[in-house]
Each structure stands twice: as C-alpha cells, then as structure tokens.
Amino acid sequence: MNPLDPRILGEWWNTFLRGLGLAEGWIVFINGLVVTLILLGFGLTSVIFLIWLERKFAGRIQDRLGPNRVGPYGLLQTVADALKLMTKEDITPDNAERVTYNLAPGLAVFAVLMLLVVIPFGPGLIGVDLNIGVLYIVAMGSIGIMAALMAGWASNNKYALLGGFRTVAQLLSYEIPMVLAMSVPVLFAGTMSMHGIVEKQARFQWFGLIMPAAFLLYIISALAENERTPFDLLEAESEIVAGYHIEYSGMKFAWFFLAFFLNTLILSAIAATLFLGGWQGPFVEQVPILGVFYFFIKTTAILLFFMWVRATFPRLRIDQMMALAWKVLVPMGLVLVLLAALVVKLPIPGLLQNLILFVTNIAILLFVLGAVGRHLRKEAERYKVRYQVSGIR
Amino acid sequence: MVLQAIFILVALFTIGCALMVVLHRNLFISALFLIASFFGVAVIYVLLEAEFIAVAQILIYIGAIATLIVFAIMLSRGMMTGRTSPRNAQALWAGLGSVILGIALLYVVAYRVQWPVVQKDVPADAIARLGSALVGRYVIPFEVASVLLLAALIGAVMIAREKEV
The missing domain is CATH 1.20.120.1200 (NADH-ubiquinone/plastoquinone oxidoreductase chain 6, subunit NuoJ)
Incomplete structure (x- = not known):
C-alpha cells in the first residue's frame, strides 16, 4: 500500500464513508460536494496568485519592479485590489437591460469554472473522467461567448456592443483552429477522455513533442480564445475603450476579470494535458503524487509563456486577426488532422509513426511560416510604394 | 425518485x-x-x-x-x-391550430409508436459505435449533409466576396 497514491487515498476515503453506514447515494453526493468545493476553492484562490504573478512577471520583463508595497514582494496587492473592488459602488446604467446585465458576469465565470471538472491534476485526481472530455471543453467555450454577447448588448452602450461583436467574431473564428488542434491528440490517443489522453503519453511520448505544429496551433488559438495580446482587440482601449465590460464596475467587473485569469489557467492546464503529457514524468509509476507536481510545473511553464507574450507583443489589426484565423490557421489545422488520421492508420511500429509525424509537422510549420513571411514582406513593400506615391514619408 | x-x-x-x-x-x-x-x-x-x-x-x-x-x-x-408584439389578428386561430396539432402529435408519440426499449447500461464504446455507424451504415445521409454544408459555405463566400474592380 502506497500512502502517496491519490487513488488509494480515494479508496480509503470511500471505505471510511461506507464504514459510517451511509447509503451509496449519499456517498456519491458527499464526494461530489467535496470535489466541487476543492475545485472551486482551488480555482478562485489561484486567480489571486495568478494576477500577482502576471503583474510581477510583466514588470520584470519590462524592466520594472511590479507591485512591491503590500505584503512581502507585493504578494497581498491582489487581495487589496479585490477588497477595493468589493467595496466599490455597484452601478447599473439606467438604460441597461437589468436581468441580462446582471446575468452576464456570472455566466462568464460559470463557463470557465465548469472546465475545472475535467482537468486531470494527477493520476486519479480528476473531477469527473468524462469519456467526452475534450468535446465538453469545446462546448463550455461556447457558453463563454454568449456571456460576452449578453454583456455587450445589455449594457446599452455602443462601445460595449462593438466589443461584443468583436468578441463573437474572434472567439467563433479561433474556436475552429482550436478544435482542429485539439482533435489531433484525440485522434492519436483514440479517446476523448482527458485521463485517457494523458495515459497515452507515457514514456515522454508527449504529443507536443511528436506534433509541434499542432501544439503551436493550439497555443495561438488559446491566446485568441483567452482574449490575450496580440489578440486583445476586444478591449482595445484606444478603439473601443474597454469592450463589452465597459459599463461594469466594482464586483461585477471583478467577475469578468476572474473569468479572464481563470481561463488563462485552464487553457494552460488543457495545453499541458493534451500536448505535454499532463501528469506524466519520471518516477510517476512509483510515486504517483509526483504527477501533481509535474502537472503544475508544465501548466506554469505555459502560463508564463502566455504572460511573456502579453508583456512583449503589440496588438494585431482586426483584418490581420481574421486573415490569420481563416487563411493560415484553419487550413493548417485541416492538414494536420488529415495527416494524423493517415499516419495513425499506417501499419508500422509506433516509433516510426512518431518520427513521420514529427518530420511532417516540422515541414508544415516551416512551409506556413515561410508563406506568412513572404506575404508580410510583400505587404510591407506595397505600403512603401503607396506612401511614396502620395508623398507621405 | x-x-x-x-x-x-x-x-x-x-x-x-x-x-x-x-x-x-x-x-x-x-x-x-x-x-x-x-x-x-x-x-x-x-x-x-x-x-x-x-x-x-x-x-x-x-x-x-x-x-x-x-x-x-x-x-x-x-x-x-x-x-x-408577439400577437397579431390571427393569434386565436393560430393558437387553436397549434394546440390541436400538439395534442395529435402527443397522441401519436405516446400511444401509436412502438418505442424500442432496452434494459441495459450504455456500452462504454458508445461514441466509437456512433462514429462507425456514421461512416458505415449511414454514410449517404452523412455525406449528403456535408455536401449541403459545403454548398452553403461556397454560397456565403460568393456573397461576401469583394467585387473585383
């Protein structure tokens, strides 16, 4: 018996509950309640830390200190900010559609929190191992879109409405490459269950290493789905002020903020699960609790990458953003899915399959980058000619 | 319960x-x-x-x-x-018609149709079976639907396309 194995701990807990003489239905109920509370507590408190991390990390990248006044290393800054937001006056615009206006922030957080259920934190540590886990993630994403639309419309503000339009246009467009990228590991693993996908990535057969192009495709679409730079034109201050949450203040704004950071965390966790082997790593077989450690290391690495991008990149124009989704990412995703489907069915050993996939992925990546680079150079040339003709330098 | x-x-x-x-x-x-x-x-x-x-x-x-x-x-x-306004001059007749149609449909669904009932758990590979059925037994309806969607897609692109000057 290994006390460090969460599965055995779970068994022990169930036996303990049965020993108390509870009916099977009650045990299911209590376990559900406990898991829900743990996930909620984890999700909501991790956001406080995440906001601090993002500000500190971005600060260091941009040669600043970041928050450093409240608590050691400014650790309590977010707590102070949260308290400030809670005590702020709650303003509802006169012409807002009240019910929808108040429903939208809650729905935004709901859509993200629901995703925590299918994330495998370690061997046996998963809320519910749905056999349609990946599809469930995609479906919940569409509820988030509705929240943004509702907020944009109910505020009765033209900037909010424009922000809502942009949100739908962007999230719908980038959902397609994201689903294509996610279906590549699903095809390769032969299952949609998050736990099953992790188990297929044992012995460093991480799908992100075998198929770097699919991994990159997922990362780019995740940045867009999360409304992060360079895709943050949904809340571009210089164009539409703050986008769909312009009218929200105090706690309701905090809810959108919460949904945003929680979404970053969960998209990183999904990336770690689908492409970096989740809780797989050395000695996980012997000491399963190490899996939790590996999972968080991988998630944090992707998280820091997202923050790095946000701290350094400028914003895309809306036409560039749409062109990138439909003319580059979607065709690339379709080719990758086709490729994975073909290679998986080839009657050759697994190692050779991996090698073929790796080589073709790199080739696709080089081809796409080359094509985009050529296009951008041509466009730059065109602009130069146009400005010289009209006399503007 | x-x-x-x-x-x-x-x-x-x-x-x-x-x-x-x-x-x-x-x-x-x-x-x-x-x-x-x-x-x-x-x-x-x-x-x-x-x-x-x-x-x-x-x-x-x-x-x-x-x-x-x-x-x-x-x-x-x-x-x-x-x-x-959700109502117009024909509201009464439309309502009556819908109620009669609804009752007729419910009657057929509840009493006239033999629903196949299986007292078994859902098989674990239900999705895999669904997938095989879609590209096996029901491949023609599946492909027809794909062609329809493709036609809609091409139509949308044709309408939205910028006119060449």
Whole structure:
C-alpha cells in the first residue's frame, strides 16, 4: 500500500464513508460536494496568485519592479485590489437591460469554472473522467461567448456592443483552429477522455513533442480564445475603450476579470494535458503524487509563456486577426488532422509513426511560416510604394 | 425518485423558457430564452445518460445556431431595442391550430409508436459505435449533409466576396 497514491487515498476515503453506514447515494453526493468545493476553492484562490504573478512577471520583463508595497514582494496587492473592488459602488446604467446585465458576469465565470471538472491534476485526481472530455471543453467555450454577447448588448452602450461583436467574431473564428488542434491528440490517443489522453503519453511520448505544429496551433488559438495580446482587440482601449465590460464596475467587473485569469489557467492546464503529457514524468509509476507536481510545473511553464507574450507583443489589426484565423490557421489545422488520421492508420511500429509525424509537422510549420513571411514582406513593400506615391514619408 | 423530481423541474424550466421565446416582446430576450431552453434539453439528455448528445446539443445549438441568431438580431437595425408584439389578428386561430396539432402529435408519440426499449447500461464504446455507424451504415445521409454544408459555405463566400474592380 502506497500512502502517496491519490487513488488509494480515494479508496480509503470511500471505505471510511461506507464504514459510517451511509447509503451509496449519499456517498456519491458527499464526494461530489467535496470535489466541487476543492475545485472551486482551488480555482478562485489561484486567480489571486495568478494576477500577482502576471503583474510581477510583466514588470520584470519590462524592466520594472511590479507591485512591491503590500505584503512581502507585493504578494497581498491582489487581495487589496479585490477588497477595493468589493467595496466599490455597484452601478447599473439606467438604460441597461437589468436581468441580462446582471446575468452576464456570472455566466462568464460559470463557463470557465465548469472546465475545472475535467482537468486531470494527477493520476486519479480528476473531477469527473468524462469519456467526452475534450468535446465538453469545446462546448463550455461556447457558453463563454454568449456571456460576452449578453454583456455587450445589455449594457446599452455602443462601445460595449462593438466589443461584443468583436468578441463573437474572434472567439467563433479561433474556436475552429482550436478544435482542429485539439482533435489531433484525440485522434492519436483514440479517446476523448482527458485521463485517457494523458495515459497515452507515457514514456515522454508527449504529443507536443511528436506534433509541434499542432501544439503551436493550439497555443495561438488559446491566446485568441483567452482574449490575450496580440489578440486583445476586444478591449482595445484606444478603439473601443474597454469592450463589452465597459459599463461594469466594482464586483461585477471583478467577475469578468476572474473569468479572464481563470481561463488563462485552464487553457494552460488543457495545453499541458493534451500536448505535454499532463501528469506524466519520471518516477510517476512509483510515486504517483509526483504527477501533481509535474502537472503544475508544465501548466506554469505555459502560463508564463502566455504572460511573456502579453508583456512583449503589440496588438494585431482586426483584418490581420481574421486573415490569420481563416487563411493560415484553419487550413493548417485541416492538414494536420488529415495527416494524423493517415499516419495513425499506417501499419508500422509506433516509433516510426512518431518520427513521420514529427518530420511532417516540422515541414508544415516551416512551409506556413515561410508563406506568412513572404506575404508580410510583400505587404510591407506595397505600403512603401503607396506612401511614396502620395508623398507621405 | 430524486431523478424524477429533477426531470420534472428541468422539463418545466425548458417549457417555460420555450414559452417565453414566443411570448416575450423583445426579440433579443426571446433569443436568450431560446438558449436557456436548449440548455434545458441538454440537461434532459444528461439525465438519459446520453452525455455525448448533450454536449453536442450545447456545442451546436448554443455555440453555433443560437449565437448566429443573436448575431443576426444584433446586426438588424432597430431589432434590439424595439418592442415587437408577439400577437397579431390571427393569434386565436393560430393558437387553436397549434394546440390541436400538439395534442395529435402527443397522441401519436405516446400511444401509436412502438418505442424500442432496452434494459441495459450504455456500452462504454458508445461514441466509437456512433462514429462507425456514421461512416458505415449511414454514410449517404452523412455525406449528403456535408455536401449541403459545403454548398452553403461556397454560397456565403460568393456573397461576401469583394467585387473585383
């Protein structure tokens, strides 16, 4: 018996509950309640830390200190900010559609929190191992879109409405490459269950290493789905002020903020699960609790990458953003899915399959980058000619 | 017992939302109620242990269809704030016709159709079987639907395309 194995701990807990003489239905109920509370507590408190991390990390990248006044290393800054937001006056615009206006922030957080259920934190540590886990993630994403639309419309503000339009246009467009990228590991693993996908990535057969192009495709679409730079034109201050949450203040704004950071965390966790082997790593077989450690290391690495991008990149124009989704990412995703489907069915050993996939992925990546680079150079040339003709330098 | 109570609650919620879709005076709110009613249907699928269909329902009906409807309403001028009346001169006859049609349909569904009933758990590879059925036995309807969608896609591109000067 290994006390460090969460599965055995779970068994022990169930036996303990049965020993108390509870009916099977009650045990299911209590376990559900406990898991829900743990996930909620984890999700909501991790956001406080995440906001601090993002500000500190971005600060260091941009040669600043970041928050450093409240608590050691400014650790309590977010707590102070949260308290400030809670005590702020709650303003509802006169012409807002009240019910929808108040429903939208809650729905935004709901859509993200629901995703925590299918994330495998370690061997046996998963809320519910749905056999349609990946599809469930995609479906919940569409509820988030509705929240943004509702907020944009109910505020009765033209900037909010424009922000809502942009949100739908962007999230719908980038959902397609994201689903294509996610279906590549699903095809390769032969299952949609998050736990099953992790188990297929044992012995460093991480799908992100075998198929770097699919991994990159997922990362780019995740940045867009999360409304992060360079895709943050949904809340571009210089164009539409703050986008769909312009009218929200105090706690309701905090809810959108919460949904945003929680979404970053969960998209990183999904990336770690689908492409970096989740809780797989050395000695996980012997000491399963190490899996939790590996999972968080991988998630944090992707998280820091997202923050790095946000701290350094400028914003895309809306036409560039749409062109990138439909003319580059979607065709690339379709080719990758086709490729994975073909290679998986080839009657050759697994190692050779991996090698073929790796080589073709790199080739696709080089081809796409080359094509985009050529296009951008041509466009730059065109602009130069146009400005010289009209006399503007 | 508990399941039955949940089912009744969810069914009432779904029907209530569906009624609000036709009765509410604001078109945008009607669309939001439509989404709520889709969600209720998804919960009923979950109660029937058809998780895949439930998630597909959310993905396709809420994620795609409802979003498109809401988008269309938002882009039509005056539809957002205007209060449209759900009734017109033919309200009485339309209501009567719907009630009679509804009763007739319910009668047929409840008494005339032999529903195949299987007292077994859902097999673990239900999704795999569904997939094989789609590209095996039901391949022609599946492909016809794909061709239809492709035609719609090409049509949309043709309409939206910039005119060459």
